[in-house]
Amino acid sequence: MALLRRAHQPEAALQLVKHRATAILREYVQAEAELVGRAAVLTDGTAGTVEGVFLDDSHGLRISITGHVGKWPISTIKMLQP
Template sequence: MPSVKRHALIILAEYGEAQAELKGKTVILADGKAGTVEEVCLDEMHGLRILIRGHYGKWPVSTIKFWER
């Protein structure tokens, strides 16, 4: 399998795992916003981003913390 296809398959597999792990989880962003992850997006310029229910915008996954009870 050509190298480019192999890399694409790895990226898509990791994206699927991240989506399964994050979607529906309650998170807190570094700027204090909190909510439930509604969608996980793959942005070619910025990498993995999330949409939080009730808040406008997309945030990098590196800015979240999981809500612990």
């Protein structure tokens, strides 16, 4: 935030926003590569293969499990296939 306040020029503020967006997308792509296709057990007992990773505006990263309807926060992964 301090960097954004110091950025008096619109170009500097835009560069900061682009940098942060790029960092978010880089982490999303890495999480997707690490999780999709791996077997997982969630804290509620749901188990299966991670089908997809999604970026939710309110809850952050969420995953879907093959054969189950819905999306769960990534923090609910209890065990993940090595």
